[in-house]
Amino acid sequence: MTEAAVCPVPHENRVHPLGPPAGFEEAISNGPVRMRWPNGVEGWLISSYAGVRQVLSDQRFSANRNGGPEMRTEGEPVLDAGQPGNMNSMDGEEHLRLRRPLSRGFMVKRLNEMRPRIQRIVDEHLDEMERAGTPADLVSSLCLPVPSLVIAELLGVPPEHQALFQATAREMLGKNGSRAEYEAKAAELGQVIAKVVAEKKASGDTSDMIGLMVNETDFDMDELMLLAIGLLVAGHETTSNFFGLFTLTLFERPDQLEILQRDPSRADVIVEELMRYTIGRLGGAGIARRALEDVEVDGVTVRAGEWAAVSLHANLDEELCPHASELDLERRAVSHLGFGFGPHQCLGANLARAELQILLRSLFTRFPNLRPAVPVTEMSFREDMITYGASAIPVVW
Amino acid sequence: MTVRIDQTGCIGSGQCVLAAPDVFDQSDDDGLGFVVIAEPPADLLPGVRDAVDRCPAQVVSLEE
Ligand code: HEM
Ligand code: SF4
Numbered sequence: 001m002t003e004a005a006v007c008p009v010p011h012e013n014r015v016h017p018l019g020p021p022a023g024f025e026e027a028i029s030n031g032p033v034r035m036r037w038p039n040g041v042e043g044w045l046i047s048s049y050a051g052v053r054q055v056l057s058d059q060r061f062s063a064n065r066n067g068g069p070e071m072r073t074e075g076e077p078v079l080d081a082g083q084p085g086n087m088n089s090m091d092g093e094e095h096l097r098l099r100r101p102l103s104r105g106f107m108v109k110r111l112n113e114m115r116p117r118i119q120r121i122v123d124e125h126l127d128e129m130e131r132a133g134t135p136a137d138l139v140s141s142l143c144l145p146v147p148s149l150v151i152a153e154l155l156g157v158p159p160e161h162q163a164l165f166q167a168t169a170r171e172m173l174g175k176n177g178s179r180a181e182y183e184a185k186a187a188e189l190g191q192v193i194a195k196v197v198a199e200k201k202a203s204g205d206t207s208d209m210i211g212l213m214v215n216e217t218d219f220d221m222d223e224l225m226l227l228a229i230g231l232l233v234a235g236h237e238t239t240s241n242f243f244g245l246f247t248l249t250l251f252e253r254p255d256q257l258e259i260l261q262r263d264p265s266r267a268d269v270i271v272e273e274l275m276r277y278t279i280g281r282l283g284g285a286g287i288a289r290r291a292l293e294d295v296e297v298d299g300v301t302v303r304a305g306e307w308a309a310v311s312l313h314a315n316l317d318e319e320l321c322p323h324a325s326e327l328d329l330e331r332r333a334v335s336h337l338g339f340g341f342g343p344h345q346c347l348g349a350n351l352a353r354a355e356l357q358i359l360l361r362s363l364f365t366r367f368p369n370l371r372p373a374v375p376v377t378e379m380s381f382r383e384d385m386i387t388y389g390a391s392a393i394p395v396v397w
Numbered sequence: 398m399t400v401r402i403d404q405t406g407c408i409g410s411g412q413c414v415l416a417a418p419d420v421f422d423q424s425d426d427d428g429l430g431f432v433v434i435a436e437p438p439a440d441l442l443p444g445v446r447d448a449v450d451r452c453p454a455q456v457v458s459l460e461e
Contacts, residue, residue, distance in 0.1 A: 057455060096408070099408060099409075100408065100409060100427065100428065100429075101427075101428075103408060103409030103410065104425075104427065104428035105428075106411070106428075107411055107423045107425075108411040108414045108415060108423065109423070335447070335450045335451045340453075341453050342453055342454070343406075343408055343453065343454055345408070345410060345453035350410075350411055350415075
């Protein structure tokens with residue numbers, strides 16, 4: 001399919017809250033399509049497994065998304081491509097210079113050392129939920145507070161500053177406020193971070209992310225602030241929303257939930273399948289790249305200067321695994337695209353995995369009879385460029 | 398069968414370590430992936446092939 005009609009990217013009108021926008025699967029069913037995003041930008045949408053991997057890893061595509069597709073029609077994006085710490089919009093050496101030093105803080109062995117602390121944070125919130133009794137809101141009592149505290153731990157924010165860090169983070173990210181409100185809160189958060197920076201400089205400690213950045217990199221203060229806040233922005237609502245979506249997926253599938261409950265020690269493999277399926281099923285077209293020269297993808301030519309967006313609906317492509325459109329928690333872990341692919345693949349993936357595994361295992365072990373207090377189709381959801389999730393998940397047990 | 402990592406493109410993601418923990422590790426100095434067992438026994442090969450597939454920077458190779 002080549003020069004077909006340009007169709008608008010369907011969004012904000014999901015038929016089922018856990019499914020794709022109306023018309024999305026039909027639109028992509030014949031391979032790459034020309035699309036127009038809500039902000040008027042046009043380009044290709046790639047949605048096959050091989051095509052998405054290619055766009056996200058081929059050096060002939062740039063990640064600089066100034067002027068690119070946006071799901072929102074109004075309001076400025078909160079993160080500018082031109083900001084010094086925004087690695088997500090950088091290419092090549094410039095990108096690696098920021099990303100590589102941080103990857104040390106996300107090493108598998110370092111995160112394994114963090115697991116007991118994540119478990120403690122999760123257990124404390126489950127205790128509190130149990131104390132407060134039913135009905136409870138899973139989003140405000142577990143999904144939202146856990147990731148921000150985990151990121152505070154990752155950064156090295158000491159316990160005495162954590163309450164302030166978390167409260168400010170909640171105000172900064174909780175609602176779709178204006179750019180000015182966001183910046184005011186980011187500045188407050190910056191003050192907490194500046195305190196930690198000063199302490200790390202004095203102690204020479206490198207056991208956490210801020211310590212690493214202060215004592216072992218050449219990052220300047222602006223970069224360091226933006227990177228630290230960037231980790232919070234990138235890792236807070238994503239983890240929170242997806243954990244909520246995972247539980248909703250399981251509520252709809254008691255047969256699959258039983259597989260988790262039969263053997264919670266398989267939570268690591270189960271999280272991979274929940275990610276593959278949940279993210280694939282939502283569809284959407286949020287990750288974009290710009291071709292630096294003409295590139296062939298899935299039989300079409302993306303011309304130099306043109307935009308190509310990818311849909312993680314590719315997670316449901318049979319090329320990835322058999323019966324890919326079905327949830328199967330007995331499946332072995334496959335190479336899904338839930339965290340992206342290529343040099344920009346999620347920096348926090350291993351942290352997100354650890355959190356999601358611990359949350360999932362602990363929640364359903366603590367409350368074996370956990371169930372939604374209202375049907376999923378009656379819950380309210382929020383749609384955004386990077387994140388989509390339930391505003392509240394009322395539960396009983 | 399020889400396993401290699403071309404570190405020039407490595408982003409230190411640790412996907413290789415997750416796929417085959419006996420064969421790969423990450424350096425404490427810079428987080429980059431490195432090969433611990435260059436000629437792994439047959440029972441470790443499925444994990445190595447997984448690592449080749451999963452490496453986001455596509456810098457893990459297995460020469461058969
Ligand atoms: C379930 C949770 C999460 C999901 C689904 C997710 C998904 C993603 C995806 C798809 C990308 C690639 C975007 C692109 O290619 O342009 C990405 C990038 C990124 N993520 Fe995550 N993420 C999650 C959690 C986290 C956490 C916990 C952190 C940090 C604490 C984090 C930090 C980042 C950063 C810094 C990038 C940019 C990396 C780069 O450009 O090199 N994410 N994430
Ligand atoms: S999976 Fe690839 S990019 Fe990640 S650490 Fe291993 S070699 Fe490096």
